Structure formats: structure tokens, C-alpha cells
Amino acid sequence: MIETQQNKNENRNQNRQNHRSKRRNHPPKHKDKLKVIPIGGLGEIGKNMTVFEYKDEMIIVDCGLKFPDDEMYGIDIVLPDFSYIVENADKLKGLFITHGHEDHIGGIVYLVKKLGITVPIYATKFTMGLIDKKLVEHRLTTKVDRQIVKAGDRVQKGSFEVEFIRVNHSIADSVALYIKTPAATVLHTGDFKIDYHPIDGEIMDLQRIAKLGSQGIDLLMADSTNVEEAGFTPSESSVGATFYNLFRGCKNRIIITTFASNVHRVQQIIDAAASYKRKVIINGRSMENMVEVASDLGYLKIPKNILIDIKDMKSYKDSELVIITTGSQGEPMAALGRMAHGEHRFLNIKKEDTVIISASPVPGNEKMVSEVINKLVDLGSEVVYKKFADIHVSGHARQEELKLVQTLVKPKFFLPVHGEARMLVHHAALAEGVGTDKRNIFIAENGSIVEVDHRSCKITGKVQAEPVLVDGLGVGDIGNIVLNDRKRLSEDGLFIVVVTMHKGKAISGPDIISRGFVYVRESEELINTARDEVKKALLACEEKGVVDWSSIKNEIRESLFRYLYSQTNRKPMILPILMEV
Amino acid sequence: MIETQQNKNENRNQNRQNHRSKRRNHPPKHKDKLKVIPIGGLGEIGKNMTVFEYKDEMIIVDCGLKFPDDEMYGIDIVLPDFSYIVENADKLKGLFITHGHEDHIGGIVYLVKKLGITVPIYATKFTMGLIDKKLVEHRLTTKVDRQIVKAGDRVQKGSFEVEFIRVNHSIADSVALYIKTPAATVLHTGDFKIDYHPIDGEIMDLQRIAKLGSQGIDLLMADSTNVEEAGFTPSESSVGATFYNLFRGCKNRIIITTFASNVHRVQQIIDAAASYKRKVIINGRSMENMVEVASDLGYLKIPKNILIDIKDMKSYKDSELVIITTGSQGEPMAALGRMAHGEHRFLNIKKEDTVIISASPVPGNEKMVSEVINKLVDLGSEVVYKKFADIHVSGHARQEELKLVQTLVKPKFFLPVHGEARMLVHHAALAEGVGTDKRNIFIAENGSIVEVDHRSCKITGKVQAEPVLVDGLGVGDIGNIVLNDRKRLSEDGLFIVVVTMHKGKAISGPDIISRGFVYVRESEELINTARDEVKKALLACEEKGVVDWSSIKNEIRESLFRYLYSQTNRKPMILPILMEV
Structure with a gap:
């Protein structure tokens, strides 16, 4: 079309009208607010899940599980309450996953079974690789519509535009989500830390967050896990330096345990092993699975001929071996636990072993971890654990990182998430400390309905969000x-x-x-x-x-x-x- | 008798003969060695108890209990195995107690019942006060021969001379024991720390220990609880300074929980309360008992008219009150736990409360303590805990203190005690690091028979020392x-x-x-x-x-x-x- 003066005028009128109608529509009426409903992860660590609802559309961020408390006798896992999602299943536009930890993806198969409809799932490649493993195991691959995304991508689903933003965390390929709706914009950090020397070279995209912040973010939802810790969480690469120090001059066989999902940690162990001409044995089911997925998808670079089978261990000297194994939480049935109790099929702990526990006990596991260390020491091995060497760093942001994010985002409203009650309260105080108005900070709980738009935010009600206990095949039948x-x-x-x-x-x-x-x-x-x-x-x-x-x-x-x-x-x-x- | 030359000569001969026969008897023959048998407290934290046996005489140091592990379903407490003591009851010369914590005195009533003979017990005044409470409760006062001693005293029982030496610890009136027998001399530190600013002004008697060390100590047995911690444990008085800071300008009602037995901590709370013109309420059974014993015996100085009954709380403003209560370990049935769950008879937590948890969680209690903090935060109160303020110090010596004791004592032989396997191994390494010959350091276990004299030390055998489980009235009937x-x-x-x-x-x-x-x-x-x-x-x-x-x-x-x-x-x-x- 050739643009004539008339056309121009029409266009101009059109634009003006658009502009006016936009202004007339702002702020949206009450019914057009964005509802943010945390189903899990508030007042607890675990089973993270949040519903975002705008008019008759809904997306979900994460769908995790939680491990049972001591008082939950015989319970295998705990799930978020899917009732609200089931009731509103027709609104569901998609499930957006921030990263592949169990407390963010462990509930997916149960949700898919429960919904009985095809669920579109958006996740980065590595996260999707881990979800795939679960879908295959539960024979649910045909029940989902898998959409692999990468950091920087934007997805439009109905009224929701979701942008994936690179963050650092203790698992590869983690993202934060920027969620844009006509009613409000939200930044959900997922689990994160800021790592200036990440193993994969991809630093958290602070520039993008700053840009979005300067454009105006209505609601910030941020990870509260480490809000009680002062300072800045050290870089993952600092652990690698410790590995090199421990490997240098060591004549012992080296056995290292860490979280299987921490692919960057495993990479650093393999790199150190390669430097010191040691062969590597991968041991323990979840470690074997994770290494398989990660190397298939290119997240783990394994030098040729470095991996050997545990059965061939005897062909090598102690000083030529590194065993990477499961059991960093002291679980008696995991590989390291079985070694400590003399019940491992292929490996007996001996005096010429150095055992490195490259992890911290998750709260509640302290005694189990102590027990394993004591058994290993009893067997004469040298045990290196966090108290005596810098062999673990957290994947969660500490106070200074959290302040930085608050400062880059400058949100209108703040909702601390992913944390027990005291952490949420401390996170609120931290935000207030860097200038967020106290009245704009909300301490919510699982099930709270937080209604937000460009001008206002309040907690308006509550949906059902009780923990659902799984025992064997029974989901929610144990009370x-x-x-x-x-x-x-x-x-x-x-x-x-x-x-x-x-x-x-x-x-x-x-x-x-x-x-x-x-x-x-x-x-x-x-x-x-x-x-x-x-x-x-x-x-x-x-x-x-x-x-x-x-x-x-x-x-x-x-x-x-x-x-x-x-x-x-x-x-x-x-x-x-x-x-x- | 008038001393004549003849007499003199005879005396001289006699002396010479004595001298010769003494020399001939040194070193004593194998049967005359001192046997040291740890019955509990090695490879574990808790149920401390050691047998010292010389020829046909025996003394016992401490007789504690331990709280059950998670896997010990329904078990109330765990005791040391008394079998060896029962078998050798006729040899028993006395029970010597280092201090009044449950893991040192909690087994006494069970031992007394089991032996069925009158047992002489030696303890300092405050320790005996706590033992007395138990004896009265179990109706055993007539079954023991109570001997109150004080730091500096020496007691001769048969071939054993036992000297009580002042140490610092998280309970008043703690002592180490210097045990002298013809075969060997032993210093047993008990639980200790070095506090240069103790609340009662009585610094650990380092001079005496140095003197005994320079005279020659054959075997050192030392507390390993904090051997994994670098540096020097801060003084108990540093906590008092924090209390003053927290009280200053505070308008809230203040609720403080700590270990009931930490009388010096309670003293500092009362002193801070007095300074800021607050009344004090003592709440919770064990706190009430402890304050009663401690003030009766003069270990707690309570200003006149400062204590009020919890029922009179309403007559005072929030800013005029301090409540000292039990539940520092998150126990749901203790006073603070009941407050957190809204089940306390006289006290409802409100926004205008500051709750101070002046304790660290004992390993295994971390989750219970978190749970209580979360509940208190949920109720709107401000909770001050260790992560955010210096409101607790340990009662056990850290590495630098342990090195100092090694250096003052310079023992021939060293047996690390009171610790899990890894702690004993670290303590051994610490001793080696300050010059003790590795071959003279012994890692023993419960039941090990350690035979020692002035020249040699070795582990020669083992007696029965399995944990004995108590469930209700049944002692040892649960397997x-x-x-x-x-x-x-x-x-x-x-x-x-x-x-x-x-x-x-x-x-x-x-x-x-x-x-x-x-x-x-x-x-x-x-x-x-x-x-x-x-x-x-x-x-x-x-x-x-x-x-x-x-x-x-x-x-x-x-x-x-x-x-x-x-x-x-x-x-x-x-x-x-x-x-x-």
C-alpha cells in the first residue's frame, strides 16, 4: 500500500485512538489483574510451584516435590496440591520450568497423570533431558508437548509472554523467567546465584535484568534460600581449585561424592583427574544417569578413554584412580553409604583411600552424613569434608547478591519465595533495607492469591494448597x-x-x-x-x-x-x- | 624415742632398703599396670564413663546417659553397659564426677540400682546438688555415700589419689581429675574450655596443670568435642555483652531460652534484666528446678524482688519483662515449643515479643529448632538466633585450647576421649602436630582395655560395652x-x-x-x-x-x-x- 496523506491521517487517528484506548484501559479493571498463586515453596524448602492466572488463561512455573519430614512415617515424597490446577485445567497454557532439580521438576509426572490432558512443557535443553528421563520411566512421553527453549528466548502463549533469562545455579542450564501480561510484569528468579566464573562461561544475564528493571517490573519473586547468609556465595570454580590442591601429590585412591545433578562439579572432578592422569569411574545409579544425560546433551565434556568400568579398577594403581559416586547426603543405601558399611559390591574402603565429600548436608541430614564420615574414618581412610576444605559452594544467592538483584530490578512489589517462614521475613527486611517500601512487600503462604497490576498488589484470598503425601502407589490417600x-x-x-x-x-x-x-x-x-x-x-x-x-x-x-x-x-x-x- | 647413732644408722639402712626396694619395684610388673577402660563416650557424643582399675581396686569417672538416635524407635534414653562394673563391684572404691551435665551424671541412678551396694560419690557442690535431685526422685538417697569436694581437693581411696582441678565449661563447678596410682598418673580433662573471663571469676587452673605436667603425667585423656573447630572458644561473658545490646532500647517483651544447666548464662540474663529494670519470670520445669538448686547453693545471685510469677505477668508492661524459659532445642513439649504452637498455658506469642534463642542446636536437633523459629516468626514475633547475633558460645575447647593443654601437660601417652570417630582421629592428629609421638597416641573404643604405666601404654583387650536401651521401665530389654x-x-x-x-x-x-x-x-x-x-x-x-x-x-x-x-x-x-x- 502506498502511504498517502489521507492514509497517514487515518493511521495517525488510528494510533491516537489506540493510544487513548490503551490509556483508557489502564489500569485494568479488577477482573483483569494478574493472579499469582504460589502452590508450594512458601514456608518451606521444596515442592516449588506457582500458578499465574490472567483472565481465562493460566501458566504454571515449576512443579517440584519435597522429601518427607521425620514425622511423616513411611512417606516416600510430598507433592504440591494440584486441586486448583485440576479445577482450572481448561485454562492451562503451559508449564514453564526454571531448572532440573527435583524440587522443581519432581512433581511433573504426577501432575501430567492427574490432568489427563496433553501439557505443553517449556524448558531448556538440559532441564528437558532430565524431565524426559522421568516421562519415559512413567510412560508419559505422549502426554506432553515438549518445547525446548534456550536462555534469551521469548514464548508467547495467549496473553502471557515468557522470556527465559540465564542465571547461575548448582545445576546447568538454569533460567529465571520474565513474565509479561497486559495486567502486570513479573520477574521470577527461580533458584539462582551470581557466578562470575561459571564452569560453562555463562554468567547470569545481569544486563538483561537491569534493562527489564529500568523498563519497569511490577512484581519480583526471588529465591530466599540463602538470605540468612552474609556476603556473596563463592564461584563454583573455587571448588575446582581445591580439587587440584587435593589431587596434587596424592598417592591415594580418590573417592569423591557430590550431588549427581551438579554437572559442573562433576566436570571439575573429571578435569582434575585428567590433569593428574587418573582414570575416572562413575558409580551409583543417579550419578550414572546424570553423566549419561549430561554428556549426551553436551553439558559434560569427557576426555576420550578416561572413563573405566568399576570392574576394571584392579588393573590400575591407587594413584591412577578417581571414583565419582553418590551418597553425599549420607544415605545408607547410596554408593558411599554402602562403601562405609562394607556393603559395596566392588569397592572396599582401605587405608590408602582419600574420600572427598563435596557437598553440605541438606538440613535434616546432618547426622546421616556424620555417621558415614565416622564409619569411613573407622575404616582408616582419610576423609575430607567441608569443615576442613573449601570443597563445596552453595547454588543459592546470599545477601549481597540478593541486594544486587533488588537494586537492578527495582520492583514495584516484592514477594519473597522459596524459603521457610523466617527466610521470607528476612528477605522482606533485606528488600526494605535497600529501599523497597515496606507496604509493597508481601509475605504470602502456599495457596495465597496475590493479585497484581501496574499500580497495586494485594493478597485477596486463598486456594487449597495442603501437602499431598505419596506412599508407594498411593497419592494423597494417607492422612x-x-x-x-x-x-x-x-x-x-x-x-x-x-x-x-x-x-x-x-x-x-x-x-x-x-x-x-x-x-x-x-x-x-x-x-x-x-x-x-x-x-x-x-x-x-x-x-x-x-x-x-x-x-x-x-x-x-x-x-x-x-x-x-x-x-x-x-x-x-x-x-x-x-x-x- | 631418742634418736641414737645406732638408730640413725638403722634408719638410714631402712631408708636405703626402702629406696632400693622402690627402685626394684619400678617399673611395676605387668599385673600392676593401671587399666583404663572407657565404657562410654568414645566413638560417640554422650554416656561418658571410664573405669580405672589398679590391682584389686577400681574407681569410675562419670556415669552419663545419651539421647537415642532416630532409628531407636520409642527408646527414651541410652545407658553405658554396666556389666564390667557389676562383675567387679567388690573392687569399687568410688565414683568421681567431673560436672553435672546429663551425659556425665544421667546414668548414676541406674548404676546405683544395678549395683545394690552403697556407692561413694565424689563431686563438687553444684554437681552434687544436681545428683541429689535425681537420687531423691528415684528414692536412692540412702544408697550412696555423698562426698562433696571442691577444686583443689585431693582424695585418697586405696591406691588412688584423685585431685580435682578447676576447669571452665557451660555448667558451673566443673573439674578435671588428676589420678595418681603407683602404676601411672593420668589427667582426665572432663569437658572443658578455657575462659579468661568466666562469670564466676574462676579461670581454669592452668598453673596447676602445668605443674603436674612438669612433674610428669603418663596419660592424658582430653575432650574432643570441638576439635574440628579452629581457634579459641569465646568467653561466656561475650554473650552477656550481646544481651546488653539486645536489651538496650528494647520496648518488647523479651523471651529468652537457653540450656537450663547453663547457670552462668542465666545469671547474665538476670543481670541484664536488672540493669534495664525488667522483672524476670522463670518458666519450664527444668529451668525452675535448676534455678532453685543453683540459687539455694549460691551459684546464682538473684537480686531481691526481681522474680515474679508468670501469672502476675499482666501487671507489667512488655518493656518490664524478661521470661527465661526451656525449649532451646526446639523440643515441641518444652515451654518455648508450646508457646510457638500456641499451646502454652500462660503466654501467647505476639508481635511485641522478642524471642532470643541463646543456644546452638545439638546435632540432630537442627530441624526441630528451625521449626520453632518458623512458627515464632509466623506469629509475628522477632526472633534472634545464633546466625544473626553472638548469643551463644560453646562449652568445649577448640583447637588452640587443646594445643595449649597438650603443651602444658606434655603427656607420655595420649588418649582422645569424648568424641565421634572422626573427632578422635582429628584430636590425635592435633596432638601429633604439637609434638606427641604418633606411637604414643591411642584411638580406643568403648570397652577397650588400655594398660598404662610410667613406661608403656597399650590396648590389651576389650570388655563388653554395648549401648543399653531404656524404654519406660525396661533397661536393656529392647533389642x-x-x-x-x-x-x-x-x-x-x-x-x-x-x-x-x-x-x-x-x-x-x-x-x-x-x-x-x-x-x-x-x-x-x-x-x-x-x-x-x-x-x-x-x-x-x-x-x-x-x-x-x-x-x-x-x-x-x-x-x-x-x-x-x-x-x-x-x-x-x-x-x-x-x-x-
Whole structure:
């Protein structure tokens, strides 16, 4: 089309109208706000998941799992509550993943199963490689629409524009997300640190964040994990320097454990091994899987002929070997745990071993890690752990990094995420300290509905977001009753009394079975007297004319409770069973 | 007698003979060596106890308890193994206690009960005060011969001379022991640190230790708890300075928790409260007990009229109150835990509260402490904990202090004690680093018999020294079978099947009862099908002519296991019960 004056005028009018209508539409009405709903990761470390909802469209950021607390007897994993997402499944435009740690991707297969629809998943290559492993294992590859992205990409899904921004973290290919909607713009950092000497050379894209910040970011959501730590988290490459120091002049066989997903750590171990002409053995299932995925996708550069099989270990001298293995958290069933307990199939710890634990215990694992170190020391090996060498750095930003991000972003509103209650509060104080208005900082909880636009932000309600417990094949079928029973059984065991009844009279028994209560062989007298107590209770019932079974059972339970407690100070679960013939 | 020349000559001869015979007797023959047998506290933190045996005489140093590991389901406490002491009870000359912490005195009442003889106990005044509380509670006051000593005292019991030497520690009135026998001299540090500004003004008696060292100490036994920490543990008084800083200008109600036994810490809180004109409430059973004992015995100086009852709290402004309370380890049932969970009888946490946690989590308690902090933050209070303020110092010597003691003592032989395996090894390396010959350092374990005299030291054997588990009234009656059952029950619960039999045929049932396995109300189908599976198994037995009960039970167990595992991936404990009528 040739642009004429008339056309120009029309265009100008059009533009003006557009401009006006834009201005008229701003700020959007209440119903047009962006809803941000953290489903998991607030008030806890783990199971990170956030819903972003605008009008009738919804995207999800991350879908992680969490490992159970000590009090969750027998529970395998804990998931976020998918109820709100299931209710709004028709709105779902896609699942955007920041990185490949379990607390960000571990819930995906459960969500996909639950939704029963094809879910578009956006993730960087390495993250997608790890998700793929899970999809294959759960036979769900056909249930998702895999979209591999890279840092710098922008994806438009309905009203949502999502930009992937490079960050550093303890796993390769991590990104933050810039989410743009007509109502508001959001920067979600995901898990991050700032590493000026990252192993892959890709420093967190601070320029882009600064640019977006200067254009105006309405809501910042940032990782609170390390907000209690002063200073700046050291670079991953600082650990490599320690490895070189430890390898130099070492004649021992070297066994190193770290988090399998920390591919850059593994790279540095392999590089150090190559420098000192050592062969490398990869040991432990998750380490083997991770090395396979990472080298297939090009995230791990392995020199030719450096890897050997653990079965060929004997062909090499101690000084020619490095074993990279699992078990950095002291897990008794992981490879290092089995070595420490003398139960590893191919490797016995000996005096000429140097064991390097290149990790920190995750809170709650401190005692397990100590236990493994003690066992390894008992076996005569030299153990190098964090207290005595700089062999681990965190993947999360400390205070100075968090302040830098606040300063680059200068958000209107701030929502600290990924952290326990005290961390969120400290993160809020940190933001206030660098100039964010206290009234614009929000401490939310799982399920909070945070409504935000260019001008305002508030918490307007709450959706269901309780932890969902997984035990075996059961997802969410275990509640407090079952857990309380397990707790009671774990403390004082079980005392079963069986009586066969006929026409209201006991005709056989009482038979007694106990487990986890006393050592039965040495407690004959106790058991015999308990049997007499039951007989007395039955007789009393008969004499009093008590015939309904629940009353009889109560009598038995109470008389046994009194007797057993008086003799042992223990309170086993007492189960009276009456059988009618 | 008038001393004549003849007499003089005789005396001289006598002296010479004595002298000769002394020399002839040195070194003593093998049977005259001093046996040092650590019964607890090696390869672990807790239940400290050491036997010293010379010829037919024996003394014991400390008799502590330990708190159970996570895997010790339902166990209340763990004791040292008293078998060797019971076997040699006739040799026992006395029990010598270094200080009043539970891991040094908590086993005494159990030992006294077990021995059934009157045991002489030597302890300083405050330590004895704490022992007395326990003796009264267990009605054992008549079973012991209490001997109160003070630092500087020497006690001769048979061939043993024991000297009490002032040390600093996180409880008042702590001592090290210098033990002199004809065979060898030993310095046992007990738990200690070096505090140049102790609250009671009594600095560890380094002069005396140096003097004994210069006279020659054969064996040094020293506390390894903090050997992994570089530097010098700060003075207890440094914490007081922090309290003043926190109190100054504070308008909030102040709630402080610390270890009840740390009387000097409590003193500093009271002093700070007095300075800022605040009243003090003592809350929590163990805190109330400890303050009572400590002030009765003069170890705590409480200004007049400063203590008030918690029920009178409402008569004071927030800025006029300090509450000293229990629960520094995050124990949910202790006072602070109940406050955090909104279950305290007299105190509700509010925004205008400053809660100070003047303690570090004991290893294993990290998560419980975090949980309490998070709850308190959730309730809006300001929580001050170690990460953000210098409000706790350890009671144990760090590396520089340990080196100083090595240097003052210059022992012939060294036995690191009170520590997990890795700590003992690090302590050995530390001693070697300051000049002790590696061959003269011994890493022993609980039960090791260390034989020492002026010239030699070696580990010659082992006595029984397994941990003894206490559950309720039962001491040592819980073994691996019971613990394994509790563990299994805690993981997947329990599934009971009861069938009444008559002449080899099932005539009633199968009845099914499950606990801690599935939520029964939502699992009717599962339970019904399980019942069918049992019926099938019974039928199969009948058809195959299987009549013996153990085979029938096995069939039931196996078919149920298969079915339940296939449906749930869980492995409950399956208990088939057959009743004959």
C-alpha cells in the first residue's frame, strides 16, 4: 500500500485512538489483574510451584516435590496440591520450568497423570533431558508437548509472554523467567546465584535484568534460600581449585561424592583427574544417569578413554584412580553409604583411600552424613569434608547478591519465595533495607492469591494448597489417622488380643500376639499375667451382663493398658479382636 | 624415742632398703599396670564413663546417659553397659564426677540400682546438688555415700589419689581429675574450655596443670568435642555483652531460652534484666528446678524482688519483662515449643515479643529448632538466633585450647576421649602436630582395655560395652528384633487377618484389621479383595491337604503380600492369626 496523506491521517487517528484506548484501559479493571498463586515453596524448602492466572488463561512455573519430614512415617515424597490446577485445567497454557532439580521438576509426572490432558512443557535443553528421563520411566512421553527453549528466548502463549533469562545455579542450564501480561510484569528468579566464573562461561544475564528493571517490573519473586547468609556465595570454580590442591601429590585412591545433578562439579572432578592422569569411574545409579544425560546433551565434556568400568579398577594403581559416586547426603543405601558399611559390591574402603565429600548436608541430614564420615574414618581412610576444605559452594544467592538483584530490578512489589517462614521475613527486611517500601512487600503462604497490576498488589484470598503425601502407589490417600497410627506403633509397638466368642461367651483364647513391644522370649510372665487380666475383664463383663462387643473391647483395652503401663511404663497400641463362631 | 647413732644408722639402712626396694619395684610388673577402660563416650557424643582399675581396686569417672538416635524407635534414653562394673563391684572404691551435665551424671541412678551396694560419690557442690535431685526422685538417697569436694581437693581411696582441678565449661563447678596410682598418673580433662573471663571469676587452673605436667603425667585423656573447630572458644561473658545490646532500647517483651544447666548464662540474663529494670519470670520445669538448686547453693545471685510469677505477668508492661524459659532445642513439649504452637498455658506469642534463642542446636536437633523459629516468626514475633547475633558460645575447647593443654601437660601417652570417630582421629592428629609421638597416641573404643604405666601404654583387650536401651521401665530389654518391628510398623503399618478354625477348617472370618496402612474408609474395595485373597489361600490349602498352621499362615501371608504390594507398593507387617475352637 502506498502511504498517502489521507492514509497517514487515518493511521495517525488510528494510533491516537489506540493510544487513548490503551490509556483508557489502564489500569485494568479488577477482573483483569494478574493472579499469582504460589502452590508450594512458601514456608518451606521444596515442592516449588506457582500458578499465574490472567483472565481465562493460566501458566504454571515449576512443579517440584519435597522429601518427607521425620514425622511423616513411611512417606516416600510430598507433592504440591494440584486441586486448583485440576479445577482450572481448561485454562492451562503451559508449564514453564526454571531448572532440573527435583524440587522443581519432581512433581511433573504426577501432575501430567492427574490432568489427563496433553501439557505443553517449556524448558531448556538440559532441564528437558532430565524431565524426559522421568516421562519415559512413567510412560508419559505422549502426554506432553515438549518445547525446548534456550536462555534469551521469548514464548508467547495467549496473553502471557515468557522470556527465559540465564542465571547461575548448582545445576546447568538454569533460567529465571520474565513474565509479561497486559495486567502486570513479573520477574521470577527461580533458584539462582551470581557466578562470575561459571564452569560453562555463562554468567547470569545481569544486563538483561537491569534493562527489564529500568523498563519497569511490577512484581519480583526471588529465591530466599540463602538470605540468612552474609556476603556473596563463592564461584563454583573455587571448588575446582581445591580439587587440584587435593589431587596434587596424592598417592591415594580418590573417592569423591557430590550431588549427581551438579554437572559442573562433576566436570571439575573429571578435569582434575585428567590433569593428574587418573582414570575416572562413575558409580551409583543417579550419578550414572546424570553423566549419561549430561554428556549426551553436551553439558559434560569427557576426555576420550578416561572413563573405566568399576570392574576394571584392579588393573590400575591407587594413584591412577578417581571414583565419582553418590551418597553425599549420607544415605545408607547410596554408593558411599554402602562403601562405609562394607556393603559395596566392588569397592572396599582401605587405608590408602582419600574420600572427598563435596557437598553440605541438606538440613535434616546432618547426622546421616556424620555417621558415614565416622564409619569411613573407622575404616582408616582419610576423609575430607567441608569443615576442613573449601570443597563445596552453595547454588543459592546470599545477601549481597540478593541486594544486587533488588537494586537492578527495582520492583514495584516484592514477594519473597522459596524459603521457610523466617527466610521470607528476612528477605522482606533485606528488600526494605535497600529501599523497597515496606507496604509493597508481601509475605504470602502456599495457596495465597496475590493479585497484581501496574499500580497495586494485594493478597485477596486463598486456594487449597495442603501437602499431598505419596506412599508407594498411593497419592494423597494417607492422612493424619494413618500417620498417627504409624507413630504410635513406632514408639511402643503393638499388643493384640484375640478371643473367640459364641453366644456372648468367650470359648477360645485369649490369644496374645505382640510386636515391637517387649522381647517376647524374656517376657513370658508379663504375657501370661496379661492373659489373666483379659480373662478377668471378660469375667467381669459376663457378671455385669455386658454383651455388646464394643464395651467388651473397651474393658479389655483398659485393663490391659493399666497392667502393661504399670509393668513397663509403655503404651503399646492395644487391639482386642473378638471373633464370633 | 631418742634418736641414737645406732638408730640413725638403722634408719638410714631402712631408708636405703626402702629406696632400693622402690627402685626394684619400678617399673611395676605387668599385673600392676593401671587399666583404663572407657565404657562410654568414645566413638560417640554422650554416656561418658571410664573405669580405672589398679590391682584389686577400681574407681569410675562419670556415669552419663545419651539421647537415642532416630532409628531407636520409642527408646527414651541410652545407658553405658554396666556389666564390667557389676562383675567387679567388690573392687569399687568410688565414683568421681567431673560436672553435672546429663551425659556425665544421667546414668548414676541406674548404676546405683544395678549395683545394690552403697556407692561413694565424689563431686563438687553444684554437681552434687544436681545428683541429689535425681537420687531423691528415684528414692536412692540412702544408697550412696555423698562426698562433696571442691577444686583443689585431693582424695585418697586405696591406691588412688584423685585431685580435682578447676576447669571452665557451660555448667558451673566443673573439674578435671588428676589420678595418681603407683602404676601411672593420668589427667582426665572432663569437658572443658578455657575462659579468661568466666562469670564466676574462676579461670581454669592452668598453673596447676602445668605443674603436674612438669612433674610428669603418663596419660592424658582430653575432650574432643570441638576439635574440628579452629581457634579459641569465646568467653561466656561475650554473650552477656550481646544481651546488653539486645536489651538496650528494647520496648518488647523479651523471651529468652537457653540450656537450663547453663547457670552462668542465666545469671547474665538476670543481670541484664536488672540493669534495664525488667522483672524476670522463670518458666519450664527444668529451668525452675535448676534455678532453685543453683540459687539455694549460691551459684546464682538473684537480686531481691526481681522474680515474679508468670501469672502476675499482666501487671507489667512488655518493656518490664524478661521470661527465661526451656525449649532451646526446639523440643515441641518444652515451654518455648508450646508457646510457638500456641499451646502454652500462660503466654501467647505476639508481635511485641522478642524471642532470643541463646543456644546452638545439638546435632540432630537442627530441624526441630528451625521449626520453632518458623512458627515464632509466623506469629509475628522477632526472633534472634545464633546466625544473626553472638548469643551463644560453646562449652568445649577448640583447637588452640587443646594445643595449649597438650603443651602444658606434655603427656607420655595420649588418649582422645569424648568424641565421634572422626573427632578422635582429628584430636590425635592435633596432638601429633604439637609434638606427641604418633606411637604414643591411642584411638580406643568403648570397652577397650588400655594398660598404662610410667613406661608403656597399650590396648590389651576389650570388655563388653554395648549401648543399653531404656524404654519406660525396661533397661536393656529392647533389642534389634523389637526395634526392627517398630521400624517396619512405622513405615507401612499393619495388616491383621484372623480366622477361626475347627478341625482344620475355617469356620469364621477372615476378619481383617489394619492400622497405619491405608485410610480404611476409602479402601473398602482393597480390604474386600484382600479378604477374598485369604479365602482363596485357605481353599488352596484345604485342596492341597495342608493342615499345619504355620504352612497355612505362610500361604496367607504370601498371597496377601503379593496382592497388597501390587495394589499399593507398600509392605505392611502381615499378621495371620488362626484360632482353634
